[in-house]
Every structure is written in structure tokens, then in C-alpha cells.
Amino acid sequence: MLFTSFRTSQLARDSVPLLSQRPAYNIQLGWQTDSKGQPLQEDSDRIEGPKGFAQGPVSGFAVFKSNLMNGANSSGWNKTTPRQTAGRAHLHYERDSPAKASWRKHQPCTDYYQLDGDLAEIAGRLSHGVTKGASGIPGRLWARLEQIGRRTGSYIVLNFNENKLLIWGSAKQASDAKRELQGLLLRSMKAADKIAADRKMPNVPNESDKQKRLQHERMLREIKKQTFRQEPEDGSEFSVWGFCSWPFEEARPEEYLGDSLEALDPIRMFCECYITFQRPPSAFKILSNEPKAITDAAEQIKIVICEYAARSSDPIERIFVEPPPLTKIRKEVEIAEFPSSTQASAPGTKYLVPILAGGTLSQRELAEWNGERSRLARINEAQMKRDFLRCISHMRFFRGRVRMRASLGEFIVNRIRTSGAKCMSFEDFLHMTADSSTKGSLTRRFESESQIDTLMSRIYHSDEIFETCSGRSVGIENVAPIYAATFWLAFPDIGRVELQVEMSRNPGSGDYEPCYKYWTKPQKSPAVSVLPLQFLNARFQRDATWRLDLSATNSIDPSRITASMMDFASNIGCLISNDEVRLGRSGRLVFKFPNTLSTSGFFEQKIAWRYQLKSHVSYVLEIARYDKFGDPMKAMKGAGSLPEHTTWGLTVYNPEWDSILGENVNLKIGRSATWDPEIETFFPKNYRTRSSGQDRGFGDFLESLRSVISFLDEI
Numbered sequence: 244m245l246f247t248s249f250r251t252s253q254l255a256r257d258s259v260p261l262l263s264q265r266p267a268y269n270i271q272l273g274w275q276t277d278s279k280g281q282p283l284q285e286d287s288d289r290i291e292g293p294k295g296f297a298q299g300p301v302s303g304f305a306v307f308k309s310n311l312m313n314g315a316n317s318s319g320w321n322k323t324t325p326r327q328t329a330g331r332a333h334l335h336y337e338r339d340s341p342a343k344a345s346w347r348k349h350q351p352c353t354d355y356y357q358l359d360g361d362l363a364e365i366a367g368r369l370s371h372g373v374t375k376g377a378s379g380i381p382g383r384l385w386a387r388l389e390q391i392g393r394r395t396g397s398y399i400v401l402n403f404n405e406n407k408l409l410i411w412g413s414a415k416q417a418s419d420a421k422r423e424l425q426g427l428l429l430r431s432m433k434a435a436d437k438i439a440a441d442r443k444m445p446n447v448p449n450e451s452d453k454q455k456r457l458q459h460e461r462m463l464r465e466i467k468k469q470t471f472r473q474e475p476e477d478g479s480e481f482s483v484w485g486f487c488s489w490p491f492e493e494a495r496p497e498e499y500l501g502d503s504l505e506a507l508d509p510i511r512m513f514c515e516c517y518i519t520f521q522r523p524p525s526a527f528k529i530l531s532n533e534p535k536a537i538t539d540a541a542e543q544i545k546i547v548i549c550e551y552a553a554r555s556s557d558p559i560e561r562i563f564v565e566p567p568p569l570t571k572i573r574k575e576v577e578i579a580e581f582p583s584s585t586q587a588s589a590p591g592t593k594y595l596v597p598i599l600a601g602g603t604l605s606q607r608e609l610a611e612w613n614g615e616r617s618r619l620a621r622i623n624e625a626q627m628k629r630d631f632l633r634c635i636s637h638m639r640f641f642r643g644r645v646r647m648r649a650s651l652g653e654f655i656v657n658r659i660r661t662s663g664a665k666c667m668s669f670e671d672f673l674h675m676t677a678d679s680s681t682k683g684s685l686t687r688r689f690e691s692e693s694q695i696d697t698l699m700s701r702i703y704h705s706d707e708i709f710e711t712c713s714g715r716s717v718g719i720e721n722v723a724p725i726y727a728a729t730f731w732l733a734f735p736d737i738g739r740v741e742l743q744v745e746m747s748r749n750p751g752s753g754d755y756e757p758c759y760k761y762w763t764k765p766q767k768s769p770a771v772s773v774l775p776l777q778f779l780n781a782r783f784q785r786d787a788t789w790r791l792d793l794s795a796t797n798s799i800d801p802s803r804i805t806a807s808m809m810d811f812a813s814n815i816g817c818l819i820s821n822d823e824v825r826l827g828r829s830g831r832l833v834f835k836f837p838n839t840l841s842t843s844g845f846f847e848q849k850i851a852w853r854y855q856l857k858s859h860v861s862y863v864l865e866i867a868r869y870d871k872f873g874d875p876m877k878a879m880k881g882a883g884s885l886p887e888h889t890t891w892g893l894t895v896y897n898p899e900w901d902s903i904l905g906e907n908v909n910l911k912i913g914r915s916a917t918w919d920p921e922i923e924t925f926f927p928k929n930y931r932t933r934s935s936g937q938d939r940g941f942g943d944f945l946e947s948l949r950s951v952i953s954f955l956d957e958i
Contacts, residue, residue, distance in 0.1 A: 334506055336506040340412075344502065344503055355402070356408040356410065356420075356421050395416050396413070399424075472505075472508045485540075487526060487527040487544045506547070510544065547912060562681060563780050569612065569616075573602065576600065577600040580594070580596075595656040598784050598785075632921070638795065641775075643908065644761055644796050644797075649792075650789065651787060651952070654788045659680075661675075676781060684779070689893065701958055702854060709864065724852050725746070726745070726817065728849065741764070760812050762808070789895070798908045801909075818834065847872075849867050849868070858929070858950055861899070862944070867892045867893075895948060897925065906918060
């Protein structure tokens with residue numbers, strides 16, 4: 244018997260950020276002739292803590308999470324720990340139904356459905372209409388069977404040798420599943436007959452014997468992979484086994500991975516191994532006959548641990564006070580009340596806004612402030628970069644849609660501790676905003692139609708600041724808008740989902756065509772933050788400012804997207820013609836969609852105009868109108884087509900952010916994104932300037948924001 248102890252830093256040093264800075268996390272592998280071996284150490288989830296964390300042995304996961312998720316704070320005005328949001332992380336996966344759990348434990352099936360005919364042909368018919376996200380006909384067939392199982396509460400498995408579909412569940416669930424299978428096969432046969440009749444060809448298989456044999460072999464491989472989702476049968480022997488430690492007391496695996504560890508199913512199938520959990524010794528046990536399967540599974544389990552740690556880490560939420568210039572600085576700050584100027588606010592709503600008050604500074608104090616102002620700006624920028632790097636390194640493991648945007652508006656104070664005095668010193672205000680109990684937000688600067696008209700007019704006459712994104716010789720006043728919509732839909736087997744669609748104008752034909760479609764699922768727990776990162780830049784006197792948000796939402800696995808969902812998404816179109824591309828800002832309904840799915844009462848339409856910054860062509864200013872319609876079906880019929888609620892928003896972003904972070908949408912469990920979690924990945928340097936220094940691209944991003952803010956301050 245040979246035991247080898249691996250460390251995760253050796254297994255995947257390149258795939259985990261900050262791994263070299265954290266203690267080793269033991270993964271033990273052993274080669275033996277049976278499956279009854281035990282790891283070398285009883286408490287393999289205990290590791291020696293590094294200096295600065297604790298004395299003596301500490302919990303492996305606690306140290307791992309602390310090192311991976313927390314960074315050192317710098318000294319300065321904004322020295323504080325990130326604000327915390329209570330809530331428990333939830334890994335995004337599908338939990339077992341009772342029927343599926345029975346199948347895993349090798350309990351006898353409730354019923355079966357006998358298949359007649361060629362299995363490959365039947366599998367092709369059953370898999371018709373399943374998204375192409377599943378691999379090949381075998382993968383799509385399994386996705387189809389799981390869809391039927393979710394609707395009926397049953398679980399269906401193909402028995403290749405006996406040409407049967409075995410069904411687990413109650414008697415009623417099995418009966419419902421058989422009825423659906425029969426109806427599905429009947430409909431697919433009629434569809435095949437109709438296609439053959441239309442083509443005036445006999446309805447005979449056109450596959451060669453070799454193609455059928457290959458199809459059968461692929462199906463057998465898929466069935467073999469599916470068996471690894473079950474518990475290993477009693478008496479099974481494996482030549483290779485391994486242990487991957489997990490801190491049971493800190494995080495019970497069944498709470499986050501399912502009672503049967505069903506979240507690890509993709510790893511079991513990909514690596515073709517069995518994975519169980521044993522306590523003691525508080526470790527995952529990996530069983531296989533191939534050493535490589537053990538190491539690959541251990542590597543992917545480690546990434547699952549990283550994802551859990553990333554989802555459970557505290558969000559970073561900071562307020563950074565922008566040091567006022569010499570012409571505006573005062574000795575004190577007053578938190579004053581201002582009436583809301585936005586149409587969306589209720590009558591009588593007032594905002595708390597910081598304004599500079601008190602006496603002016605002397606010449607000596609102004610000279611000192613000039614140096615202090617530069618120092619504070621450097622500290623703010625350095626803290627932003629540290630926080631961003633810490634957060635973005637976690638997001639490599641997040642499976643879902645990740646977006647980053649800088650919103651523009653006015654800073655308001657939601658909550659702040661004061662001594663009761665009308666004013667406070669400027670230094671006290673800096674310390675108050677750095678306190679975690681202080682809360683601020685961003686309110687819209689432009690809301691009324693007249694304000695937007697003024698803003699757009701100024702943009703049309705500011706071609707030294709803005710240009711078209713297309714780069715073509717089109718006047719900036721002729722920029723065609725982008726149309727987007729969010730539909731809220733509900734399904735009994737999936738729950739509430741959101742479909743986001745965006746359409747842009749084809750430069751060649753002039754028609755509007757979809758450029759992306761995303762299916763996302765809201766967080767199960769509202770306590771779990773969907774904003775892992777938020778920087779709020781505080782300015783005074785209601786001057787324009789910005790807020791940088793990094794948001795994260797769960798995407799839907801392609802295998803769970805049903806035919807009706809795909810049909811709905813593919814039939815979304817645009818109601819306007821080519822000569823109506825410049826609709827103005829009226830809020831007219833521009834989307835058309837089929838009445839095939841039940842919406843949850845409303846949908847949101849977005850009309851956006853995008854302008855590229857000349858000073859840094861990587862960034863775009865987007866002006867968007869958001870209209871919420873109460874009943875989309877009535878809106879489609881012309882009744883009640885006016886929006887119930889309208890808001891406007893201004894954002895600055897780099898289009899490359901969506902391309903880079905788009906990789907996270909299709910990540911499978913146990914996989915991480917391949918993009919580099921560095922400043923230059925998201926904030927490129929501005930080669931039109933002579934900027935230099937490490938991570939200078941982030942400074943160029945802040946400078947681009949300041950140029951847009953200065954433009955807005957003049958309106």
C-alpha cells in the first residue's frame with residue numbers, strides 16, 4: 244500500500260488566487276487493493292496555522308477562508324473593515340427529489356416503460372427540443388428525462404440492456420411519468436411522419452450501421468457515467484482511493500452540497516469516480532480504478548470549496564470621500580436636508596446631503612491641504628485597487644452572470660452617527676464615512692424629460708468629449724438606440740426566472756437583431772448579497788458623482804431550459820421599422836413577444852444611447868430610459884401600453900467587462916474562469932496619455948470618470 248500526501252498549492256497553484264499565501268490544505272491519496280482503507284490522520288481537516296492567524300492547530304477551512312477572502316487594510320482615512328451582510332451562502336445546483344434519492348441508494352424501481360423499436364432512433368425523438376447545451380443525443384435524452392421527472396416528481400433512468408425506462412417515485416408519480424412519456428413518443432412519431440411526408444420520402448432511418456453502432460456506444464458511455472451518481476454497491480472494490488479533507492464542524496457538506504452530495508454529480512460523471520463523505524475522518528472519499536480520476540476529482544472538489552468560500556465571504560462596501568479642491572474646501576461639513584427633485588420619489592421626500600460649511604482656510608492651511616488632498620486621493624485609489632483585486636479573485640469561482648458598471652448620480656446619506664451638532668469637522672466626517680454603520684446611496688441626477696433633453700443637447704454639441712461607438716462617419720446626434728428587456732417568468736419545476744434580451748441595429752441591413760439572451764435565477768435568500776463589491780464616491784454640494792458596482796446572479800443550466808422557454812426567447816422581436824430607429828424618448832413599447840408563457844405581471848423595457856469617450860476609447864457613457872409595464876399582454880394589444888413607472892440612468896463601463904465576465908455564465912461546478920484576476924484585465928491603460936506606474940489603468944479609469952463628472956457638473 245502506498246500513500247501520497249498532496250497539497251492544494253501543488254495540485255493547482257495556478258488556478259487559485261492567493262493560494263501561495265495561505266496554509267496548505269491536505270488531500271490524501273492512497274493506492275490499495277480494496278475500498279476499506281482509511282486516511283493516515285484521523286483529524287486531517289486540522290492544519291497548522293501560519294503566523295498572524297492563530298497559535299497551534301486551527302480549523303483548515305477557517306484559515307483557508309480567512310486567507311483567501313480577506314486582505315490587509317491599509318492605513319489612512321478610510322481604514323475600516325468591509326461592511327457585512329448577514330446570510331448563508333447557497334451553491335447553485337439542483338437538489339435531489341425523494342425519487343432520485345431512492346435511485347441513488349439502489350432501491351427497486353416503482354414501474355417501468357417498455358420501449359419498442361431502435362433505441363437510438365427513440366432516443367433522438369425523446370431528446371428533440373432539448374437545448375444544445377447538453378452534449379449529444381445521450382446528454383439531451385437524459386436532460387429530457389430529468390425535465391419529465393421534475394414535472395411529475397419522479398426519476399427516470401434508461402435500462403439499455405432491456406430497452407426500458409425505469410421509473411422511481413410514488414405510484415401516482417410513476418403513472419404520471421408513463422403518461423408523459425407515452426404522449427411525448429406519440430407526438431414525436433407524428434412529427435417524424437409529417438416531415439417524411441412533406442419530403443415525399445419513406446420514413447426509414449437514414450443512418451448507416453456504423454453510425455448506429457457509434458450512437459449506441461455513446462449511449463452506453465453516458466449510462467456508465469450516470470451510474471457514478473449512485474452510491475457504490477456493497478462489496479465493490481477499487482484499486483485507487485483518495486481523501487479530500489472538509490471541515491465538518493464549520494460547514495456540514497449536506498447543507499451545501501445536498502444529502503447525497505448531488506452538487507458533485509458533474510465531477511463524478513466527468514472524472515468517472517464515486518464520491519462519498521466519511522465522518523470521521525471528515526473527508527470526501529473518492530473511489531476509482533484510475534489514479535488520474537482521483538487527482539482530477541480532488542482538484543475540482545477544491546474549486547467547489549473555493550466557490551463556497553467566495554459565496555459566503557462578506558461583500559465589500561465602502562464610501563470614499565473625494566477631497567474637495569482648494570477653491571471649495573471648508574473647515575466643517577453640514578448634513579443638510581434637501582427635497583427630492585426626482586419624479587420617482589414620494590411627495591415630501593427629503594434627502595440628507597453633505598455640504599461644506601464653516602470658515603475658509605488660511606493661506607498656510609490651504610498649502611497644507613494641497614498636499615493632504617493629494618495624499619488622500621492616493622490612499623483612496625490604493626484602497627480601491629486592493630479591494631477590487633480581493634473581490635475579483637473570488638469571482639473566478641462564481642458560476643453565474645457577473646456584471647460591473649459605474650453608475651452616475653448624486654451622493655446622499657442614508658444613515659450616519661452624529662453628536663447632535665449641526666456641523667462636524669471635516670476630519671470627523673472622513674472618519675464617520677469610514678465607519679461601517681454609515682450608509683450612503685446614489686440618487687438620480689437627471690429624471691425629468693426637460694433635464695434629459697438638456698443633457699442630450701449638450702452631448703450633441705460636445706464632439707470634443709464624445710464620439711460614436713461604431714467608429715463610422717455618423718453624426719453623434721444620429722446614434723441609434725439599443726433596446727433591451729427583462730421578463731419575469733415563473734415555472735412550477737424551476738420557480739421564478741428572469742430572461743434578459745438586448746437588441747442592437749445591424750449596420751448592414753438596418754434591422755434590429757438580438758445580440759444576447761440571458762436566463763438568470765434570483766437568489767433564494769434575500770439576505771445573501773448580490774453585490775459582492777460596491778464603491779461609492781462621496782462629493783459635496785449635490786455635485787455629480789459615481790458608484791462602482793460588481794453584481795452577481797445565478798444563471799440557469801442549459802439543460803434546464805425547456806422547449807417552451809426557448810420558443811418564447813426565439814420569438815421576441817422588434818416592433819419598429821427601419822425609418823423609426825430614432826424614436827425619441829417617448830417610452831413607446833418596442834418589443835413583441837409570443838403569448839405562450841405566463842409572466843409574473845410585468846416586464847421592464849430599456850432604451851439606451853451609448854457614446855464613446857474620446858479621452859479613453861475603452862469606456863462608454865450610456866444614457867438609458869427604463870419603463871416598467873404592468874401587464875405585457877395588454878401592452879402588446881395596445882391597451883395600457885404606457886409604462887406604469889419610468890426612470891433614467893447614466894452609467895460608464897468598458898464593453899470588454901461583459902466579454903470577460905461572460906465566461907462565468909456557463910461554468911460547470913468544479914470549474915473556474917480562465918481570465919486573469921488582475922487590474923490590467925479590466926482597466927486598460929490609456930495609451931493617449933503618458934500615464935505610467937503599476938496598475939496605472941485603474942487611475943486612467945478614475946480620470947475618465949472625473950472627465951464625465953466635470954461635464955455633468957456644468958449642466
